[in-house]
Amino acid sequence: MTIVGLTAALLIIVIGGLGLTLALRPCKHFNLAELCALSWFFGTGLISLLLWIGGLFFSGVFLQSFVAILALGLGIVVFSQATKERISFVFPYPRSLIEWILLITITVQFGIIFWASFSSGLGWDGLLNWEIKARYAFLNHGVMPAQYFSDTSRDFTHQAYPPWIPLTEVWLYLWMGEAHQFWAKCLFAPFYCAGTILLIIIACRLTSRRWIGLLTGALIFFVPCLTTKPGGAQLGYVDVPIAMLYLAAIGYLLLAGEGNDPFSWRIYALSLSLLPWAKREGFVLWAIGAGCGLFVVWRAKRSLRDLLWLVPGPLTAVFWKIFYSSMGKTGAFEYLPMTIPTLMKNAFRLPIIGQRLIADMIDVERWSIFWPIALIALVSLLWRNRDRRFCILFVATVTPICVYAFLYVFSGWPNWNTHIQQSLSRLLLHVMPLLWLTVALALRPPELRQDGVGSPEPSDP
Protein backbone atom coordinates (compact mmCIF):
# COMPACT_ATOMS: atom_id res chain seq x y z
CA MET A 1 0.00 0.00 0.00
CA THR A 2 2.88 2.31 0.83
CA ILE A 3 4.42 1.76 -2.60
CA VAL A 4 1.09 2.30 -4.37
CA GLY A 5 0.56 5.57 -2.50
CA LEU A 6 4.11 6.68 -3.19
CA THR A 7 3.74 5.94 -6.90
CA ALA A 8 0.47 7.88 -7.05
CA ALA A 9 2.04 10.84 -5.26
CA LEU A 10 5.04 10.92 -7.60
CA LEU A 11 2.82 10.55 -10.68
CA ILE A 12 0.65 13.48 -9.63
CA ILE A 13 3.76 15.60 -9.09
CA VAL A 14 5.00 14.81 -12.61
CA ILE A 15 1.56 15.24 -14.24
CA GLY A 16 1.04 18.60 -12.53
CA GLY A 17 4.54 19.69 -13.56
CA LEU A 18 3.94 18.49 -17.10
CA GLY A 19 0.79 20.60 -17.26
CA LEU A 20 2.63 23.66 -16.00
CA THR A 21 5.52 23.15 -18.45
CA LEU A 22 3.28 22.63 -21.45
CA ALA A 23 1.16 25.60 -20.41
CA LEU A 24 4.22 27.75 -21.13
CA ARG A 25 3.67 26.89 -24.83
CA PRO A 26 6.85 25.24 -26.03
CA CYS A 27 7.84 24.85 -29.70
CA LYS A 28 6.32 22.10 -31.87
CA HIS A 29 9.14 19.60 -31.26
CA PHE A 30 9.76 19.27 -27.56
CA ASN A 31 12.68 17.33 -26.08
CA LEU A 32 11.18 14.57 -23.94
CA ALA A 33 14.06 14.53 -21.43
CA GLU A 34 13.72 18.30 -21.03
CA LEU A 35 9.98 17.95 -20.47
CA CYS A 36 10.53 15.33 -17.74
CA ALA A 37 13.22 17.40 -16.02
CA LEU A 38 11.18 20.60 -16.04
CA SER A 39 8.06 18.69 -14.96
CA TRP A 40 9.88 17.50 -11.86
CA PHE A 41 10.95 20.99 -10.79
CA PHE A 42 7.64 22.66 -11.57
CA GLY A 43 5.62 19.72 -10.28
CA THR A 44 7.22 19.85 -6.83
CA GLY A 45 6.80 23.64 -6.80
CA LEU A 46 3.15 23.40 -7.83
CA ILE A 47 2.24 20.67 -5.33
CA SER A 48 3.96 22.40 -2.40
CA LEU A 49 2.34 25.74 -3.21
CA LEU A 50 -1.09 24.14 -3.58
CA LEU A 51 -0.63 22.31 -0.27
CA TRP A 52 0.27 25.55 1.45
CA ILE A 53 -2.60 27.56 -0.06
CA GLY A 54 -5.07 24.68 0.29
CA GLY A 55 -3.92 24.15 3.88
CA LEU A 56 -5.34 27.58 4.76
CA PHE A 57 -8.82 26.18 4.06
CA PHE A 58 -8.74 22.38 4.18
CA SER A 59 -6.96 19.52 5.87
CA GLY A 60 -6.67 15.75 5.59
CA VAL A 61 -8.46 14.02 2.72
CA PHE A 62 -10.06 17.27 1.53
CA LEU A 63 -6.67 18.93 1.21
CA GLN A 64 -5.24 15.90 -0.54
CA SER A 65 -8.18 15.79 -2.99
CA PHE A 66 -8.03 19.55 -3.59
CA VAL A 67 -4.36 19.39 -4.58
CA ALA A 68 -4.70 16.17 -6.60
CA ILE A 69 -7.71 17.43 -8.59
CA LEU A 70 -6.04 20.74 -9.45
CA ALA A 71 -2.69 19.15 -10.40
CA LEU A 72 -4.25 16.32 -12.42
CA GLY A 73 -6.77 18.69 -14.00
CA LEU A 74 -4.02 21.06 -15.10
CA GLY A 75 -1.95 18.19 -16.49
CA ILE A 76 -4.81 16.56 -18.40
CA VAL A 77 -6.31 19.76 -19.82
CA VAL A 78 -2.99 21.20 -20.97
CA PHE A 79 -1.75 17.88 -22.36
CA SER A 80 -4.91 17.39 -24.43
CA GLN A 81 -4.54 20.97 -25.69
CA ALA A 82 -0.91 20.24 -26.62
CA THR A 83 -1.89 17.13 -28.59
CA LYS A 84 -4.51 19.20 -30.43
CA GLU A 85 -1.76 21.66 -31.34
CA ARG A 86 0.29 18.67 -32.58
CA ILE A 87 3.24 19.22 -30.27
CA SER A 88 5.50 16.20 -30.76
CA PHE A 89 7.88 14.84 -28.17
CA VAL A 90 11.27 13.71 -29.38
CA PHE A 91 14.21 12.03 -27.71
CA PRO A 92 17.48 12.93 -29.41
CA TYR A 93 19.42 9.64 -29.60
CA PRO A 94 23.22 9.72 -29.57
CA ARG A 95 24.81 10.00 -33.00
CA SER A 96 28.31 8.69 -32.34
CA LEU A 97 30.18 6.20 -30.18
CA ILE A 98 31.46 8.97 -27.88
CA GLU A 99 27.92 10.20 -27.32
CA TRP A 100 26.72 6.69 -26.55
CA ILE A 101 29.56 6.16 -24.06
CA LEU A 102 28.82 9.48 -22.35
CA LEU A 103 25.08 8.78 -22.24
CA ILE A 104 25.62 5.34 -20.71
CA THR A 105 28.07 6.83 -18.17
CA ILE A 106 25.51 9.45 -17.15
CA THR A 107 22.78 6.82 -16.84
CA VAL A 108 25.02 4.72 -14.58
CA GLN A 109 25.79 7.84 -12.51
CA PHE A 110 22.07 8.48 -12.07
CA GLY A 111 21.69 4.90 -10.83
CA ILE A 112 24.55 5.41 -8.37
CA ILE A 113 22.99 8.62 -7.04
CA PHE A 114 19.68 6.81 -6.47
CA TRP A 115 21.46 3.94 -4.76
CA ALA A 116 23.58 6.27 -2.61
CA SER A 117 20.47 8.21 -1.68
CA PHE A 118 18.65 5.11 -0.47
CA SER A 119 21.67 3.69 1.32
CA SER A 120 22.42 6.76 3.44
CA GLY A 121 20.22 8.54 5.94
CA LEU A 122 19.02 12.12 5.79
CA GLY A 123 21.69 14.58 6.84
CA TRP A 124 21.40 16.78 9.94
CA ASP A 125 19.63 19.61 8.10
CA GLY A 126 17.75 17.16 5.90
CA LEU A 127 16.16 15.72 9.04
CA LEU A 128 16.05 18.63 11.46
CA ASN A 129 15.34 21.51 9.07
CA TRP A 130 13.17 19.87 6.44
CA GLU A 131 11.81 16.42 7.24
CA ILE A 132 10.83 17.48 10.76
CA LYS A 133 8.41 20.04 9.27
CA ALA A 134 6.98 17.40 6.97
CA ARG A 135 6.46 15.04 9.90
CA TYR A 136 4.71 17.68 12.01
CA ALA A 137 2.51 18.73 9.08
CA PHE A 138 1.61 15.09 8.39
CA LEU A 139 0.67 14.56 12.05
CA ASN A 140 -1.53 17.67 11.68
CA HIS A 141 -3.40 16.24 8.62
CA GLY A 142 -1.16 17.83 5.99
CA VAL A 143 -1.13 21.37 7.39
CA MET A 144 1.83 23.01 9.11
CA PRO A 145 0.61 23.38 12.72
CA ALA A 146 0.23 26.98 13.83
CA GLN A 147 1.78 26.30 17.24
CA TYR A 148 4.95 24.99 15.56
CA PHE A 149 5.80 28.46 14.29
CA SER A 150 5.59 30.02 17.73
CA ASP A 151 7.35 27.14 19.50
CA THR A 152 10.67 28.59 20.67
CA SER A 153 11.94 25.16 21.74
CA ARG A 154 12.03 24.23 18.06
CA ASP A 155 13.84 27.34 16.81
CA PHE A 156 16.74 25.13 15.74
CA THR A 157 14.50 23.79 12.94
CA HIS A 158 14.42 27.26 11.31
CA GLN A 159 10.68 27.79 11.11
CA ALA A 160 11.22 30.80 8.82
CA TYR A 161 12.55 28.69 5.95
CA PRO A 162 10.02 28.39 3.15
CA PRO A 163 8.45 24.93 2.86
CA TRP A 164 9.06 23.81 -0.76
CA ILE A 165 10.81 20.60 0.25
CA PRO A 166 8.86 19.85 3.49
CA LEU A 167 5.48 20.23 1.81
CA THR A 168 6.57 18.01 -1.08
CA GLU A 169 7.57 15.42 1.51
CA VAL A 170 4.17 15.85 3.17
CA TRP A 171 2.57 15.11 -0.19
CA LEU A 172 4.29 11.71 -0.24
CA TYR A 173 3.35 11.08 3.39
CA LEU A 174 -0.31 11.86 2.77
CA TRP A 175 -0.44 9.32 -0.05
CA MET A 176 1.62 6.70 1.80
CA GLY A 177 -0.42 7.15 4.97
CA GLU A 178 2.67 7.44 7.16
CA ALA A 179 5.71 9.64 7.72
CA HIS A 180 8.45 7.56 6.16
CA GLN A 181 12.06 8.74 6.31
CA PHE A 182 13.26 6.15 3.79
CA TRP A 183 10.76 6.86 1.03
CA ALA A 184 11.03 10.62 1.60
CA LYS A 185 14.49 10.28 0.12
CA CYS A 186 13.13 9.37 -3.28
CA LEU A 187 12.55 13.11 -3.80
CA PHE A 188 16.19 14.12 -3.86
CA ALA A 189 17.98 12.01 -6.47
CA PRO A 190 15.48 13.20 -9.15
CA PHE A 191 16.55 16.80 -8.48
CA TYR A 192 20.13 15.84 -9.30
CA CYS A 193 19.05 13.91 -12.42
CA ALA A 194 16.66 16.62 -13.64
CA GLY A 195 19.29 19.32 -13.09
CA THR A 196 21.95 17.32 -14.92
CA ILE A 197 19.58 16.75 -17.86
CA LEU A 198 18.92 20.48 -18.06
CA LEU A 199 22.66 21.21 -17.83
CA ILE A 200 23.26 18.86 -20.77
CA ILE A 201 20.46 20.34 -22.85
CA ILE A 202 21.36 23.97 -22.18
CA ALA A 203 25.07 23.32 -22.76
CA CYS A 204 24.25 21.53 -26.05
CA ARG A 205 22.16 24.45 -27.24
CA LEU A 206 24.63 27.14 -26.20
CA THR A 207 27.68 25.40 -27.65
CA SER A 208 25.94 23.68 -30.59
CA ARG A 209 27.97 20.61 -29.61
CA ARG A 210 26.14 17.65 -28.18
CA TRP A 211 29.30 15.96 -26.88
CA ILE A 212 30.15 19.03 -24.79
CA GLY A 213 26.77 18.91 -23.12
CA LEU A 214 27.07 15.20 -22.41
CA LEU A 215 30.66 15.53 -21.19
CA THR A 216 29.68 18.33 -18.80
CA GLY A 217 26.79 16.22 -17.52
CA ALA A 218 29.15 13.32 -16.86
CA LEU A 219 31.82 15.46 -15.17
CA ILE A 220 29.54 17.21 -12.67
CA PHE A 221 29.12 13.87 -10.89
CA PHE A 222 32.77 13.97 -9.86
CA VAL A 223 32.45 17.09 -7.69
CA PRO A 224 32.60 15.44 -4.23
CA CYS A 225 30.59 18.22 -2.57
CA LEU A 226 27.65 17.36 -4.81
CA THR A 227 27.69 13.63 -4.28
CA THR A 228 29.37 12.69 -1.01
CA LYS A 229 29.71 15.64 1.36
CA PRO A 230 27.14 17.35 3.63
CA GLY A 231 24.72 19.20 1.39
CA GLY A 232 25.14 16.61 -1.36
CA ALA A 233 22.36 15.15 -3.46
CA GLN A 234 21.93 12.05 -1.31
CA LEU A 235 21.39 13.71 2.08
CA GLY A 236 18.07 15.42 1.59
CA TYR A 237 19.24 19.03 1.78
CA VAL A 238 17.68 21.76 -0.33
CA ASP A 239 21.00 23.04 -1.67
CA VAL A 240 21.19 20.70 -4.67
CA PRO A 241 17.59 21.42 -5.78
CA ILE A 242 18.15 25.16 -5.42
CA ALA A 243 21.45 24.95 -7.34
CA MET A 244 19.80 23.07 -10.20
CA LEU A 245 16.87 25.48 -10.24
CA TYR A 246 19.27 28.43 -10.46
CA LEU A 247 21.09 26.69 -13.30
CA ALA A 248 17.77 26.26 -15.12
CA ALA A 249 16.82 29.90 -14.57
CA ILE A 250 20.07 31.42 -15.83
CA GLY A 251 20.55 28.78 -18.53
CA TYR A 252 17.15 29.47 -20.05
CA LEU A 253 17.75 33.21 -19.69
CA LEU A 254 20.85 32.81 -21.87
CA LEU A 255 18.78 30.88 -24.42
CA ALA A 256 16.04 33.50 -24.29
CA GLY A 257 18.61 36.24 -24.84
CA GLU A 258 20.10 34.51 -27.88
CA GLY A 259 17.01 33.60 -29.83
CA ASN A 260 14.37 35.92 -28.37
CA ASP A 261 12.56 32.69 -27.56
CA PRO A 262 9.41 33.32 -25.46
CA PHE A 263 9.30 29.74 -24.11
CA SER A 264 12.85 29.98 -22.72
CA TRP A 265 11.96 33.29 -21.13
CA ARG A 266 8.94 31.75 -19.41
CA ILE A 267 10.97 28.79 -18.16
CA TYR A 268 13.56 31.24 -16.85
CA ALA A 269 10.91 33.28 -15.06
CA LEU A 270 9.14 30.27 -13.55
CA SER A 271 12.39 28.69 -12.34
CA LEU A 272 13.41 32.02 -10.87
CA SER A 273 10.08 32.44 -9.10
CA LEU A 274 10.54 29.11 -7.31
CA LEU A 275 13.89 30.16 -5.81
CA PRO A 276 12.46 32.27 -2.94
CA TRP A 277 10.09 29.38 -2.22
CA ALA A 278 13.03 27.01 -1.76
CA LYS A 279 15.16 28.76 0.86
CA ARG A 280 15.80 32.24 2.18
CA GLU A 281 19.04 32.42 0.20
CA GLY A 282 16.83 31.81 -2.83
CA PHE A 283 15.75 35.44 -2.68
CA VAL A 284 19.37 36.54 -3.14
CA LEU A 285 19.55 34.31 -6.21
CA TRP A 286 16.18 35.61 -7.40
CA ALA A 287 17.39 39.22 -7.14
CA ILE A 288 20.58 38.46 -9.08
CA GLY A 289 18.69 36.42 -11.70
CA ALA A 290 16.09 39.18 -12.06
CA GLY A 291 18.89 41.74 -12.54
CA CYS A 292 20.30 39.57 -15.32
CA GLY A 293 16.80 39.34 -16.81
CA LEU A 294 16.52 43.15 -16.84
CA PHE A 295 19.85 43.29 -18.63
CA VAL A 296 18.59 40.86 -21.30
CA VAL A 297 15.36 42.83 -21.75
CA TRP A 298 17.42 45.99 -22.23
CA ARG A 299 20.07 44.55 -24.56
CA ALA A 300 17.73 42.33 -26.59
CA LYS A 301 15.12 45.08 -26.78
CA ARG A 302 12.45 42.74 -25.46
CA SER A 303 9.03 44.01 -24.47
CA LEU A 304 8.81 45.44 -20.97
CA ARG A 305 5.72 43.29 -20.52
CA ASP A 306 8.10 40.32 -20.21
CA LEU A 307 9.11 41.70 -16.84
CA LEU A 308 5.65 40.84 -15.51
CA TRP A 309 6.83 37.22 -15.50
CA LEU A 310 9.24 38.14 -12.72
CA VAL A 311 6.45 39.11 -10.32
CA PRO A 312 5.49 35.65 -8.89
CA GLY A 313 8.87 35.22 -7.15
CA PRO A 314 8.74 38.22 -4.80
CA LEU A 315 4.99 37.77 -4.47
CA THR A 316 5.50 34.26 -3.08
CA ALA A 317 8.24 35.53 -0.76
CA VAL A 318 6.04 38.37 0.53
CA PHE A 319 3.04 36.11 1.14
CA TRP A 320 5.23 33.60 2.95
CA LYS A 321 6.66 36.41 5.09
CA ILE A 322 3.16 37.67 5.92
CA PHE A 323 2.03 34.14 6.76
CA TYR A 324 5.08 33.55 8.95
CA SER A 325 4.65 36.87 10.76
CA SER A 326 0.97 36.14 11.34
CA MET A 327 2.04 32.99 13.17
CA GLY A 328 3.62 35.08 15.90
CA LYS A 329 7.21 35.17 14.74
CA THR A 330 8.95 38.36 13.64
CA GLY A 331 12.21 37.14 12.26
CA ALA A 332 15.00 34.63 12.26
CA PHE A 333 17.88 34.81 14.65
CA GLU A 334 20.88 33.80 12.58
CA TYR A 335 21.84 37.30 11.53
CA LEU A 336 22.43 40.55 13.37
CA PRO A 337 20.58 43.68 12.22
CA MET A 338 22.10 44.69 8.88
CA THR A 339 23.09 48.22 9.82
CA ILE A 340 26.14 50.39 9.20
CA PRO A 341 27.25 50.25 12.89
CA THR A 342 27.14 46.42 12.78
CA LEU A 343 29.11 46.47 9.54
CA MET A 344 31.75 48.78 11.02
CA LYS A 345 31.95 46.71 14.17
CA ASN A 346 32.40 43.43 12.31
CA ALA A 347 34.46 44.67 9.36
CA PHE A 348 37.46 42.84 10.82
CA ARG A 349 35.79 39.60 9.76
CA LEU A 350 36.12 40.36 6.04
CA PRO A 351 39.73 39.19 5.51
CA ILE A 352 39.07 36.08 7.59
CA ILE A 353 35.96 35.32 5.53
CA GLY A 354 38.02 35.77 2.35
CA GLN A 355 40.66 33.37 3.65
CA ARG A 356 38.01 30.81 4.56
CA LEU A 357 36.41 31.17 1.16
CA ILE A 358 39.65 30.53 -0.71
CA ALA A 359 40.59 27.68 1.65
CA ASP A 360 37.24 26.03 0.97
CA MET A 361 37.53 26.47 -2.79
CA ILE A 362 40.94 24.84 -2.99
CA ASP A 363 39.98 21.94 -0.74
CA VAL A 364 40.30 19.05 -3.22
CA GLU A 365 38.47 16.67 -0.91
CA ARG A 366 35.37 18.82 -1.24
CA TRP A 367 35.65 20.15 -4.77
CA SER A 368 38.43 18.27 -6.54
CA ILE A 369 39.92 21.08 -8.68
CA PHE A 370 36.55 22.42 -9.74
CA TRP A 371 37.11 26.04 -8.68
CA PRO A 372 40.47 26.48 -10.46
CA ILE A 373 38.84 24.99 -13.57
CA ALA A 374 35.88 27.37 -13.24
CA LEU A 375 38.28 30.31 -12.88
CA ILE A 376 40.20 29.25 -15.98
CA ALA A 377 36.91 28.85 -17.85
CA LEU A 378 35.82 32.38 -16.89
CA VAL A 379 39.17 33.84 -17.92
CA SER A 380 39.04 31.87 -21.17
CA LEU A 381 35.57 33.21 -21.94
CA LEU A 382 36.67 36.73 -21.07
CA TRP A 383 39.58 36.30 -23.50
CA ARG A 384 37.57 34.72 -26.30
CA ASN A 385 34.20 36.38 -26.24
CA ARG A 386 33.31 39.30 -24.06
CA ASP A 387 29.67 39.14 -25.03
CA ARG A 388 26.30 39.19 -23.32
CA ARG A 389 26.63 35.51 -22.36
CA PHE A 390 29.85 36.17 -20.52
CA CYS A 391 28.43 39.19 -18.68
CA ILE A 392 25.38 37.22 -17.50
CA LEU A 393 27.37 34.17 -16.47
CA PHE A 394 29.96 36.27 -14.68
CA VAL A 395 27.39 38.29 -12.72
CA ALA A 396 25.19 35.25 -12.00
CA THR A 397 28.05 33.18 -10.61
CA VAL A 398 30.34 35.69 -8.92
CA THR A 399 27.72 37.94 -7.28
CA PRO A 400 26.05 35.22 -5.16
CA ILE A 401 29.46 34.14 -3.84
CA CYS A 402 30.31 37.74 -2.90
CA VAL A 403 26.89 38.33 -1.29
CA TYR A 404 26.95 35.07 0.67
CA ALA A 405 30.48 35.75 1.90
CA PHE A 406 29.61 39.34 2.83
CA LEU A 407 26.58 38.22 4.85
CA TYR A 408 28.86 36.42 7.31
CA VAL A 409 29.85 39.89 8.52
CA PHE A 410 26.37 39.98 10.05
CA SER A 411 26.40 36.43 11.37
CA GLY A 412 24.70 36.33 14.76
CA TRP A 413 26.23 33.02 15.78
CA PRO A 414 28.30 33.26 18.98
CA ASN A 415 31.06 31.48 17.07
CA TRP A 416 30.69 32.90 13.59
CA ASN A 417 33.64 30.81 12.39
CA THR A 418 31.50 27.72 12.99
CA HIS A 419 28.71 29.35 10.99
CA ILE A 420 31.10 29.71 8.03
CA GLN A 421 32.47 26.22 8.50
CA GLN A 422 29.02 24.65 8.54
CA SER A 423 27.41 26.49 5.67
CA LEU A 424 29.97 27.91 3.22
CA SER A 425 30.40 24.79 1.07
CA ARG A 426 26.65 24.35 0.80
CA LEU A 427 26.20 27.95 -0.28
CA LEU A 428 28.96 27.64 -2.88
CA LEU A 429 27.07 24.65 -4.20
CA HIS A 430 24.30 27.03 -5.35
CA VAL A 431 26.39 28.37 -8.23
CA MET A 432 28.39 25.23 -8.99
CA PRO A 433 26.11 23.73 -11.69
CA LEU A 434 25.86 27.12 -13.37
CA LEU A 435 29.64 27.35 -13.44
CA TRP A 436 29.64 24.03 -15.30
CA LEU A 437 27.80 25.90 -18.03
CA THR A 438 30.73 28.32 -18.13
CA VAL A 439 33.08 25.35 -18.35
CA ALA A 440 30.98 23.93 -21.20
CA LEU A 441 31.24 27.19 -23.12
CA ALA A 442 34.98 27.33 -22.53
CA LEU A 443 35.31 23.69 -23.63
CA ARG A 444 34.09 24.59 -27.08
CA PRO A 445 37.10 24.55 -29.42
CA PRO A 446 38.22 27.94 -30.75
CA GLU A 447 36.68 28.76 -34.14
CA LEU A 448 38.95 28.17 -37.11
CA ARG A 449 38.52 30.20 -40.23
CA GLN A 450 37.42 28.84 -43.61
CA ASP A 451 38.31 25.17 -43.02
CA GLY A 452 35.08 24.15 -41.40
CA VAL A 453 36.52 23.14 -38.02
CA GLY A 454 34.38 24.65 -35.30
CA SER A 455 31.20 24.98 -37.30
CA PRO A 456 28.07 24.09 -35.36
CA GLU A 457 26.29 20.78 -35.56
CA PRO A 458 22.62 20.83 -36.48
CA SER A 459 20.79 22.05 -33.40
CA ASP A 460 18.85 19.66 -31.18
CA PRO A 461 15.29 20.19 -30.16
Added chain:
Amino acid sequence: MRTRAFLPLIAHGAVCIVLGCVFLWYGASEAVRVGNLGPVTAFHTTDKYMKVVVGDPAGSEHLLQAINALPEDEAVAVIFREQNDADTLLAYLVTYFAWPRPVISVPIDHVYVNGQRPTPLPDQWSARFFCGVTPPANLEPRIQIGDGLTIVPRADAKGGMP
Protein backbone atom coordinates in the same frame (compact mmCIF):
# COMPACT_ATOMS: atom_id res chain seq x y z
CA MET B 1 50.15 27.85 -42.40
CA ARG B 2 47.61 25.13 -41.74
CA THR B 3 49.64 23.87 -38.74
CA ARG B 4 49.69 27.41 -37.34
CA ALA B 5 45.94 27.62 -37.74
CA PHE B 6 45.52 24.47 -35.70
CA LEU B 7 47.90 25.53 -32.88
CA PRO B 8 45.21 27.22 -30.74
CA LEU B 9 43.04 24.16 -31.18
CA ILE B 10 45.86 21.82 -30.09
CA ALA B 11 46.72 24.04 -27.10
CA HIS B 12 43.05 24.25 -26.12
CA GLY B 13 42.64 20.49 -26.35
CA ALA B 14 45.81 19.84 -24.36
CA VAL B 15 44.79 22.19 -21.53
CA CYS B 16 41.29 20.65 -21.40
CA ILE B 17 42.66 17.10 -21.26
CA VAL B 18 45.23 17.87 -18.55
CA LEU B 19 42.73 19.74 -16.37
CA GLY B 20 40.10 17.05 -16.97
CA CYS B 21 42.49 14.27 -15.92
CA VAL B 22 43.54 16.09 -12.73
CA PHE B 23 39.89 16.85 -11.94
CA LEU B 24 38.90 13.21 -12.42
CA TRP B 25 41.90 11.99 -10.42
CA TYR B 26 40.84 13.90 -7.32
CA GLY B 27 37.09 13.70 -7.98
CA ALA B 28 36.94 9.96 -8.57
CA SER B 29 38.88 9.23 -5.37
CA GLU B 30 36.22 11.12 -3.40
CA ALA B 31 33.25 10.01 -5.51
CA VAL B 32 30.22 8.30 -4.05
CA ARG B 33 30.92 5.44 -1.71
CA VAL B 34 27.84 3.29 -2.02
CA GLY B 35 26.70 1.43 1.09
CA ASN B 36 23.98 -1.14 1.62
CA LEU B 37 20.46 -0.27 0.57
CA GLY B 38 17.90 0.40 3.28
CA PRO B 39 16.63 -0.67 5.71
CA VAL B 40 13.22 0.30 4.32
CA THR B 41 11.75 1.56 7.58
CA ALA B 42 9.81 4.64 8.57
CA PHE B 43 12.62 5.62 10.95
CA HIS B 44 15.43 4.89 8.53
CA THR B 45 17.46 7.99 9.46
CA THR B 46 16.65 8.45 13.13
CA ASP B 47 17.39 4.78 13.82
CA LYS B 48 20.82 5.24 12.22
CA TYR B 49 21.46 8.26 14.43
CA MET B 50 20.15 6.49 17.54
CA LYS B 51 22.44 3.56 16.82
CA VAL B 52 25.42 5.90 16.62
CA VAL B 53 24.65 8.00 19.68
CA VAL B 54 23.11 5.46 22.07
CA GLY B 55 23.87 2.13 20.40
CA ASP B 56 20.21 1.15 20.01
CA PRO B 57 19.34 0.29 16.38
CA ALA B 58 15.60 0.50 17.16
CA GLY B 59 16.05 3.59 19.33
CA SER B 60 13.42 5.65 17.48
CA GLU B 61 10.67 3.13 18.19
CA HIS B 62 11.69 2.82 21.86
CA LEU B 63 11.89 6.59 22.27
CA LEU B 64 8.55 7.15 20.57
CA GLN B 65 6.94 4.46 22.73
CA ALA B 66 8.18 6.19 25.89
CA ILE B 67 7.10 9.64 24.67
CA ASN B 68 3.63 8.44 23.60
CA ALA B 69 2.99 7.36 27.18
CA LEU B 70 3.36 10.97 28.34
CA PRO B 71 0.53 13.52 28.31
CA GLU B 72 0.45 15.60 25.11
CA ASP B 73 -0.35 18.88 26.81
CA GLU B 74 2.66 18.93 29.14
CA ALA B 75 6.23 19.86 28.30
CA VAL B 76 9.22 17.59 28.55
CA ALA B 77 12.64 18.73 29.76
CA VAL B 78 15.77 17.79 27.81
CA ILE B 79 19.05 17.87 29.72
CA PHE B 80 22.23 17.74 27.62
CA ARG B 81 25.71 19.19 27.13
CA GLU B 82 25.57 21.62 24.22
CA GLN B 83 29.32 21.44 23.71
CA ASN B 84 28.96 17.76 22.87
CA ASP B 85 27.64 17.14 19.34
CA ALA B 86 26.33 13.63 20.09
CA ASP B 87 24.39 14.86 23.15
CA THR B 88 23.01 17.80 21.18
CA LEU B 89 21.90 15.49 18.39
CA LEU B 90 20.22 13.24 20.94
CA ALA B 91 18.44 16.23 22.49
CA TYR B 92 17.25 17.28 19.03
CA LEU B 93 16.01 13.76 18.33
CA VAL B 94 14.00 13.82 21.55
CA THR B 95 12.57 17.18 20.45
CA TYR B 96 11.82 15.70 17.01
CA PHE B 97 9.74 12.88 18.48
CA ALA B 98 8.22 14.85 21.35
CA TRP B 99 5.80 16.79 19.12
CA PRO B 100 3.27 18.21 19.96
CA ARG B 101 4.72 18.56 23.45
CA PRO B 102 6.72 21.74 24.14
CA VAL B 103 10.33 21.05 25.03
CA ILE B 104 12.29 22.79 27.76
CA SER B 105 15.96 22.74 26.80
CA VAL B 106 18.41 22.59 29.69
CA PRO B 107 21.97 22.77 28.32
CA ILE B 108 23.97 22.12 31.49
CA ASP B 109 27.21 23.62 30.20
CA HIS B 110 25.66 26.79 28.78
CA VAL B 111 27.22 30.01 30.05
CA TYR B 112 24.39 32.33 31.04
CA VAL B 113 24.87 36.08 31.13
CA ASN B 114 23.81 36.40 34.75
CA GLY B 115 25.66 33.22 35.71
CA GLN B 116 22.48 31.44 36.80
CA ARG B 117 20.96 28.57 34.89
CA PRO B 118 17.15 28.65 34.93
CA THR B 119 15.87 25.40 36.37
CA PRO B 120 12.41 24.30 35.24
CA LEU B 121 10.08 23.47 38.10
CA PRO B 122 8.70 19.91 38.31
CA ASP B 123 5.16 21.05 37.56
CA GLN B 124 6.35 22.40 34.21
CA TRP B 125 7.38 19.04 32.72
CA SER B 126 6.04 15.51 32.58
CA ALA B 127 9.43 13.84 32.13
CA ARG B 128 13.09 14.64 32.02
CA PHE B 129 15.29 13.26 29.24
CA PHE B 130 18.95 12.98 30.19
CA CYS B 131 20.83 12.95 26.89
CA GLY B 132 24.36 11.68 27.46
CA VAL B 133 24.14 13.01 31.00
CA THR B 134 23.97 10.74 34.04
CA PRO B 135 20.89 11.60 36.12
CA PRO B 136 21.20 12.01 39.92
CA ALA B 137 21.13 8.60 41.67
CA ASN B 138 17.93 9.31 43.64
CA LEU B 139 15.75 9.89 40.57
CA GLU B 140 13.21 7.12 40.02
CA PRO B 141 11.53 5.61 38.01
CA ARG B 142 13.84 5.44 35.03
CA ILE B 143 13.54 4.24 31.46
CA GLN B 144 16.84 3.50 29.79
CA ILE B 145 17.16 3.64 26.00
CA GLY B 146 20.46 2.30 24.80
CA ASP B 147 23.56 3.61 26.44
CA GLY B 148 23.17 7.33 26.95
CA LEU B 149 19.49 8.25 27.07
CA THR B 150 17.69 8.07 30.40
CA ILE B 151 14.07 9.11 30.77
CA VAL B 152 12.75 10.05 34.19
CA PRO B 153 8.97 10.59 34.09
CA ARG B 154 7.48 12.68 36.88
CA ALA B 155 5.97 10.23 39.35
CA ASP B 156 2.44 11.64 39.03
CA ALA B 157 2.57 12.28 35.29
CA LYS B 158 -0.47 10.89 33.48
CA GLY B 159 0.50 7.83 31.50
CA GLY B 160 3.74 7.30 33.33
CA MET B 161 5.96 4.55 32.04
CA PRO B 162 5.15 2.61 28.89
